[in-house]
Amino acid sequence: MALTGTDCGVGAAVPRPPRLAVLGSTIAIGLLVGTVLWSMVVSGPVPHLRLDVLAAVLACALVPVAMTWPVAGGLALAALAAVSPVATPAATFAAINAARQRRFPVAVAVALAGVAGHAVQGRLRPFAGLSYGWWLLLMAAAYAALLGWGTWARARQALVISLRERAHRAEAEQGRRVAEARIAERTRIAQEMHDVLAHRLSLLAVYAGALEYRPDSSPQRLAEAAGVIRGGVHQALEELREVVTVLRREEPGPDPDSPPGPELRDVPRLVSEAREAGLTVSFEDGTDGGIEEAAVAPVTGRTAYRVVQEALTNARKHAAGQPVRVRLSGAPGGTLAVDVRNPLSYELPELPGAGVGLVGLTERLSLAGGRLDHAVDAAGEFHLRAELPWRT
Structure with missing residues (x-):
């Protein structure tokens, strides 16, 4: 789908991503989710293995949803991250994707939902060797970085599209002047x-x-x-x-x-x-x-x-x-x-x-x-x- 200045302004929603991008992102996040699940299995007994496997499947399935509907998909993945660590890659991806596709206040809301989900995860399944306070601070810093990265990518995309449109207008104006x-x-x-x-x-x-x-x-x-x-x-x-x-x-x-x-x-x-x-x-x-x-x-x-x-x-x-x-x-x-x-x-x-x-x-x-x-x-x-x- 063609990108326009109205669609890609800093304060406007970006059109839906192409299918190839959705497929590539789903495969990449699926590999990360599988890596997390495999590391949990090889590190020792997993008390909630069936839940983690189900969370891994749902996380991979929700990646296309998060790319098409960033808010709904991001909130769903934040809730899924609250019950299983394997959903963390998908939830963080949803946060940066929301920052790239939606206005900053909406992206902040999705990021806060992700921080809340990991705060619940830290209580239910604490990370060995790291206190809860440091865990929560680490998650907040990670989501803040992802939010900033996504916002910068959105602004850069809007700038590139704006410059391209200016170039097209300048070319059309030059053609008009020549005529x-x-x-x-x-x-x-x-x-x-x-x-x-x-x-x-x-x-x-x-x-x-x-x-x-x-x-x-x-x-x-x-x-x-x-x-x-x-x-x-x-x-x-x-x-x-x-x-x-x-x-x-x-x-x-x-x-x-x-x-x-x-x-x-x-x-x-x-x-x-x-x-x-x-x-x-x-x-x-x-x-x-x-x-x-x-x-x-x-x-x-x-x-x-x-x-x-x-x-x-x-x-x-x-x-x-x-x-x-x-x-x-x-x-x-x-x-x-x-x-x-x-x-x-x-x-x-x-x-x-x-x-x-x-x-x-x-x-x-x-x-x-x-x-x-x-x-x-x-x-x-x-x-x-x-x-x-x-x-x-």
Whole structure:
């Protein structure tokens, strides 16, 4: 039977012992009882031999009872020990077994019953060469030692079970943390997929729209636009393949073979791509020393890059044809600020969107230790401002 913390607490009863333990204990106590009876027979005439033989049989029969019902079996063996010395091994075993399986007050009661039984035995059949007082003191000390031993074994068993349960809980908790980490990693990857593909596909949509509305363009311009679309589709597929590869890995984490992520110095390239797609973008680098040589932590640079990327994507979707102003400012040890402004467009967006870009961006800024604010100012401009701690 399985042991549980409720069953094996210091103040609770222990489940019934297995049958193999009962059988082994019965055989061991039977050998001790037989040894005592044999020593009595070989030492001289035994005046109550039949009683001792009957007590030996009953003692062996009561051992399984004492292991299953420690109180009833212990009291029965204490009474049997009062009439015959051959029951002493079984009675002392019942005392230590009661201390291992029952609460301390109950075990004390069984031990006192055993001391009382041996006190009667000392009167009815005194031990040769030992006074009654010393006999009684010896029995009391023996039962006290057995009581302490059994109580210690019970407390140790409860401690071992408690530690085992803690280990199981810690293992389950570790498994839960691993599962949560995997979910968080996949959520981050999904957000990365949104940021990358939304930006890339919005550029493709702009070029495709130009081909649709300007079919009279020169063959050279049409070829250039087609080449940009082909290159953009190729890059989008590559980025999608990288994300899917990471999602398929059993253990999410950085891939040493994957290309490095975007950095702060890649923002001008991002702005150039937006301009090539037809978006009017002005860019101002107000950082200390310029972003090309800025020493900034990868997470900070990548987060700032994603802010500009999401802002340009939203401008293409929701403010087509409106100029966008992007400004970076800050210095090492301070704050890196990303400020993006564009006039509002009151036309319905041509490009579909999930409507969660700014939500994901806010979460990304929060994880990086920064914050994101966006609002429409009095001049009717949409203003997005992100602030990040400039870590190196």
